[in-house]
Amino acid sequence: xxxxxxxxxxxxxxxxxxxxxxxxxxxxxxxxxxxxxxxxxxxxxxxxxxxxxxxxxxxxxxxxxxxxxxxxxxxxxxxxxxxxxxxxxxxxxxxxxxxxxxxxxxxxxxxxxxxxxxxxxxxxxxxxxxxxxxxxxxxxxxxxxxxxxxxxxxxxxxxxxxxxxxxxxxxxxxxxxxxxxxxxxxxxxxxxxxxxxxxxxxxxxxxxxxxxxxxxxxxxxxxxxxxxxxxxxxxxxxxxxxxxxxxxxxxxxxxxxxxxxxxxxxxxxxxxxxxxxxxxxxxxxxxxxxxxxxxxxxxxxxxxxxxxxxxxxxxxxxxxxxxxxxxx
Ligand SMILES: Cc1cc2nc3c(=O)[nH]c(=O)nc-3n(C[C@H](O)[C@H](O)[C@H](O)COP(=O)(O)O)c2cc1C
Numbered sequence: 001x002x003x004x005x006x007x008x009x010x011x012x013x014x015x016x017x018x019x020x021x022x023x024x025x026x027x028x029x030x031x032x033x034x035x036x037x038x039x040x041x042x043x044x045x046x047x048x049x050x051x052x053x054x055x056x057x058x059x060x061x062x063x064x065x066x067x068x069x070x071x072x073x074x075x076x077x078x079x080x081x082x083x084x085x086x087x088x089x090x091x092x093x094x095x096x097x098x099x100x101x102x103x104x105x106x107x108x109x110x111x112x113x114x115x116x117x118x119x120x121x122x123x124x125x126x127x128x129x130x131x132x133x134x135x136x137x138x139x140x141x142x143x144x145x146x147x148x149x150x151x152x153x154x155x156x157x158x159x160x161x162x163x164x165x166x167x168x169x170x171x172x173x174x175x176x177x178x179x180x181x182x183x184x185x186x187x188x189x190x191x192x193x194x195x196x197x198x199x200x201x202x203x204x205x206x207x208x209x210x211x212x213x214x215x216x217x218x219x220x221x222x223x224x225x226x227x228x229x230x231x232x233x234x235x236x237x238x239x240x241x242x243x244x245x246x247x248x249x250x251x252x253x254x255x256x257x258x259x260x261x262x263x264x265x266x267x268x269x270x271x272x273x274x275x276x277x278x279x280x281x282x283x284x285x286x287x288x289x290x291x292x293x294x295x296x297x298x299x300x301x302x303x304x305x306x307x308x309x310x311x312x313x314x315x316x317x318x319x320x321x322x323x324x325x326x327x328x
Contacts, residue, residue: 008075009037013313015071015115019254021060022047022271023185024194025078026316031319039065039094042316049181050275055246058093059294062250065094066145067115068218070258078102080160083247087225093247107262114261115209119307121266122202123298124299134263135232138299141259142236147252150290151224152233159280161233161273168272168279168290169212178275182216191309199306206256210269211298232299233270239291249294256297266302 009032014040021027027045031038039061048055062083069079079098086092135151142149152158172178187195201217208225211231236253238245260267272294273279287293 008077009073010317012068012071012315013317015112016064016068016317016322017310017313018115019067019250020065020118020120020257020269021063022051022056023312024184024196025057025185026194026311027054027057027058028064029316029318030313031318035098037065037096038092039068039096041091041093043091044207048180049175049177050216050271052260053276055294056271058243058246059250059253062247062252063092063254064250065096065247066251066254066258068096069251070108070111070115072096072098073102074104074108076101076104079215081251083244085242085244090243093136110262111255111258114258117304117307118261118267119255119305120200120268121302121305122200122213122268123302123305124203124225125231125266125298125302127228127230128301130232130265130299130301134265134295137263138234138256138259140253141255143254145255146238146248147255147294148237148239148290149252150235150237150257150287150293152235157235158233160286161235164273165296166212167269168276169215171276171278172272175276176179179216182214186216190306191312193309193315197306197308200308200320208259208298212272213268213298214269214272228300234297234299235287235293236295236297237287237291237293241292245292246294249292253297260299264301265299266304268298270298271295 013030017251025045027042027175029040029042040269041057041061046057051057052310072079080099082095142235152161185195190197190199201219203222203225204218236249238249257267273283283293
């Protein structure tokens, strides 16, 4: 096996940190150790009100792990990703290990490039349908990581779930602790290294809409706009439940998001119903037969918007110095 160039892992981390995370909290740390990258949860960056169990933070770390894998694959390096929980180290979420060389495919290159173009688009999408082959491609992306995509229009859950989104949004709008936490992650400076900058927010909605994006992410300084009437909503699920499943779900989510980006689709999230206990239980009951629902994505066609900055990889990286073992 060819050994990776020393900067290859650093470049993989530059991809990893482009992962999405709630309010751009970037709740991750990485440890480089020989030929492995460890992905750790950074508890100090978990949203205490919206995400007290660190569920969304683990999804984000799974997405970061997937981005690193995508970078290595696009450079001809195969990897294995271990996400089996270690009871002694609950915050060590994934270990990425090099596993020989591989032939680079066109998809590898497209996904690696999509890492730097993917962004959350909170603006209205066009009323243009996502074709059946593309819908299948997104499902297949989730399956490759052990996840599953359920389209709400196909499964008949659209109106039940969007009602829960609106209910959760209303609960959160009246929750002072939630509002204070969200406000603390909003940023006016475009290049702020974390948080959601104003340029990444969307216009307030005009008229009745099928879905309710976070009101706190609407820019009241923009004129109201009409949003698409028939958004494509997809739930990302796993059969298993628990912290380990959340990391895998994050990988599946990111594979779906990058596949969508590579195909020219825009994406955003509707996390409100996962964040209030009242709606979360109802959501669990809806998807009970399929497993655990982890996130809800809005997918469609839209004008690209600004990408959001990140902390530098060097700020989230530690190198473990392993004493050299003399060769025998
Ligand atoms: C688990 C998870 C939940 C999210 N929930 C929402 C949401 O409900 N509304 C929203 O506008 N963005 C949501 N986001 C998107 C983040 O705010 C976004 O990823 C972050 O600000 C970085 O911006 P970027 O995705 O454009 O790179 C979520 C992201 C993740 C990973």
